Amino acid sequence: MQYDAKTPDEYIAGLPEDRKLALTALRKVINENLPDGFKETMGYGHMGWVVPHKTYPAGYHCDPSQPLPFMGIASQKKSYRPLFDVPLWPCKTIEWFRQEWPKHSKKKLNMGKSCIRFTKLEDIPLDLIGELASKVTPQQWIEIYEKALKR
Numbered sequence: 001m002q003y004d005a006k007t008p009d010e011y012i013a014g015l016p017e018d019r020k021l022a023l024t025a026l027r028k029v030i031n032e033n034l035p036d037g038f039k040e041t042m043g044y045g046h047m048g049w050v051v052p053h054k055t056y057p058a059g060y061h062c063d064p065s066q067p068l069p070f071m072g073i074a075s076q077k078k079s080y081r082p083l084f085d086v087p088l089w090p091c092k093t094i095e096w097f098r099q100e101w102p103k104h105s106k107k108k109l110n111m112g113k114s115c116i117r118f119t120k121l122e123d124i125p126l127d128l129i130g131e132l133a134s135k136v137t138p139q140q141w142i143e144i145y146e147k148a149l150k151r
Contacts, residue, residue, distance in 0.1 A: 005042060007042060008027065008040055008041075008042060011023075011042060011046070011047045012024055015075055018121070019075045021121050022118065022120070022124065023073055025121060025126060026129065027040075027047070027073065029130040029133070030049065030073075030129065030133045032130060033134040034049060034134065035136070035137040035138065037051070037055060037138035037139070038050065038051065039051075039052045039067070041067070043066060043072070044069075046072050046074030046075075047073055048069060048070070048072025048073065049069075049070045049071050049072070050066075050069050051067060051068040051070060051138045051141060051142060053067050055142075056142050068141070068142065068145060070136075070138075070141055071133070076117070093132065093135055093136075097132060100128055100131075104125030104127060104128040105123065105128075107123050
């Protein structure tokens with residue numbers, strides 16, 4: 001579901017109350033744990049965090065006018081599912097995350113290639129998400145990204 005919001009605050013304000021609570025909690029834990037240098041922004045109809053052009057002038061290879069995306073959160077249309085896009089595969093944090101999940105949640109991990117889906121706020125292991133957000137600096141993300149582009 002895409003929204004016309006220009007800022008993350010506008011995006012969250014436009015959501016139904018239950019989704020507002022979930023995305024606010026995710027946003028807070030990400031902002032508290034992300035390394036310095038990432039910027040919170042809106043892009044592709046949802047809120048997220050990027051490496052800004054001032055740090056990485058080349059921008060996103062698919063659209064160099066856009067900053068380099070890192071992670072984002074969105075409210076999905078088909079069900080009550082906040083979506084959390086994460087750089088699990090390219091950062092090789094996938095195995096760590098899978099091992100940690102059962103320590104933080106009794107729910108089965110619902111994960112796509114680069115997303116983790118949640119159905120309820122109480123199902124989101126916020127401490128684990130915070131730890132995940134802290135694992136990669138902007139400079140490390142640039143290096144991972146450029147290495148992947150060369151393949």
